[in-house]
Amino acid sequence: MKWILIALGAVVVLAIALLAAVPYLVDLPRIQAYIAQSAAEALGREVKFSTLSLSVLPLPAVVLKEFEIADDPRFGSAPFLSVGEGRFRLRLGSLLSRRVEFAELTLERPRVGLIQDGSGQWNVASLGAVSAGGLVSSKPSGRGALVAAVPVISRVRVVDGALSYQVRRENRPPTTYRVEGMRLTVQGLGRGSPIRIEGEAQVSPGPVFVKLDAALGLPPGGGGLTAAPVTADIALDAADLATLAPLVVGPSPALSGPVKGKLALTGTVGQFRLVGQFDSRHLTLAERRPGCPPPETRRLTAESVHIPLSYEPTRLTSRPLSANLSGGSVAVSLEVAWEPTPLLSLKEITIKALPLAPILADYLCQGYAVSGALDLTGELSARPGNLLGTMSGQGRMKIGPGKVVGPAALALLGNVTRVAGALSSALNVDLPPSLFASPAEFRSITATYRIVDGRLTTQD
Structure with missing residues (x-):
């Protein structure tokens, strides 16, 4: 024990002497x-x-x-x-x-x-x-x-x-x-080997919490930093998109809800590719619509939102982007190409059993809204600079059974029914009883359609 204490004392003295000699x-x-x-x-x-x-x-x-x-x-x-x-x-x-x-x-x-x-x-x-x-x-x-x-x-x-x-x-x-609160x-x-980078940070507006595990190589031929090869695994977690969404989709409609994502990055610092996905339990659109009866602010919530993502310098794709809405489902393959000219493409559009009343009547307050479940398949494309003027596509849809629920359509049908009744009495003509029974109800509406440069046509 004595020699152990002496050894420890010697180590302490040596350490103190070394620290004193540092200057x-x-x-x-x-x-x-x-x-x-x-x-x-x-x-x-x-x-x-x-x-x-x-x-x-x-x-x-x-x-x-x-x-x-x-x-x-x-x-x-x-x-x-x-x-x-x-x-x-x-x-x-x-x-x-x-x-x-x-x-x-x-x-x-x-x-x-x-x-x-x-x-x-x-x-x-x-x-x-x-x-x-x-x-x-x-x-x-x-x-x-x-x-x-x-x-x-x-x-x-x-x-x-x-x-x-x-x-x-x-x-x-x-x-x-x-990006704040970085710990790297x-x-x-x-x-001479790849540099390992690990850490976490908080992105604002958001906040979006980010975790990073990356490797950065040396640029070939002594080039600049943008030529350095890089790989990274990125995890993102946003409790609410309310403050971040306006920078992406604009101030209206407001988008809110939690989102989590994972991305894998490859390529170089100046030209990289991303592959991954984003998921949300629910995303809510909110918009003030003065034409609606109170409340003027209307909301529409999508559930189980799944957004696979693939990004490269010339295009962004999501195949398939999917969500559940009011008991129905929506899936679409989205692609945004920047070269040679910007083009937005929606392919393999598949809508199944989507109730229209929550969208057309409750959220949009459309005067000619109908209820009933929508089934639709089709495709669509447009130029981002002029969406309506360049919109093109085709598809097939079926709605029903359902009702006409929009106030403008109901008023029109009521006027038609009253005119028909008056004509029947004046002319002493017997009209089918079904004409007056439920004029706002229908069994189904089916149609095929084509859109060329923003003009919609149908042969049905």
Whole structure:
């Protein structure tokens, strides 16, 4: 026991002595020059920071304050990256041999600004290009550890990070999204192998909670960051889409409800593909309709919404998008192609036993609404810039049995019935009793239809 205590005491004394010697072993001026020059050479951007200091406890670390990486001048003067504090943790074992090696870099409160201009160019595209103007040099001081032996940091942690993503369009105000509360771990830096990235964050507006597990490779031929190969598994969870939906579908109708999704990303940073799906227990459309009797705000809820997703640079597909609505079902294969010209296609449209009264009468308040279950098969396509004028398609539908429930249609039928009764009395003509029994009821309505450039025709 005595020898154990002596050994423990020796270890403690050695540790204290090592910590006390850290300020004499670490050459801060050299490290400052190394960090500035290495970062500028690697990124091709101007790099600056306010202060560099040494912290001994709880573990020896070089502390960097107010670190900034400049943005591409074409996108503005604000920094691309700003960090409140960066801590380069030192390897204790290396200090004994008078070498400075960093075990880990922790970035606290980093802020990143991603920008895409009207031509589709990103401000990160020029990262990695050598820029002599961004390099910082410093003469060695001649004392302390050799900075030239410092290896590339293999592990980086991000604490409480934030990212803003801005899309700039010509003649339109920019759209900005924010990712906050980022906690990331980046491993494998400087090894020549793919970099592993794991973490989670919160996207605003939303909020949408995101979990990420990704691998980032080296760009071939020394290219920029946008050429780097990337793979990622992404999980998303939004408790309510109410604040996010207006950015996607516009302010009206309002869309709300929970959504969960999983995506797999492949390709490069600048040109990637996504495959995955989104699911929701229920999504609700709400819209103020002044033509409706009170309440003016009408709601329509879809249940068991399933949206498979496949995205690539030239098109977006969802096959099949499906949902249940008021006891009926809707399924459709959706495709949006951007090249050579934008085209929206709805194929394999299949509607089964969909009650029309909740949609036409309760939500849309149509004056000529009918009830009954709708069965429909067909296809449809249109140009997003002029949906009605370019709409084309064909299909077959069946409604019934049901009733005419729209107030305008009921009023018209009532007038027809009264006129028929008056004519019968005036002319002393016997009309079929069925004409007066239930004029608003029908057994079925069937039709085939064709739409060409927004014009609907039927032969039925």
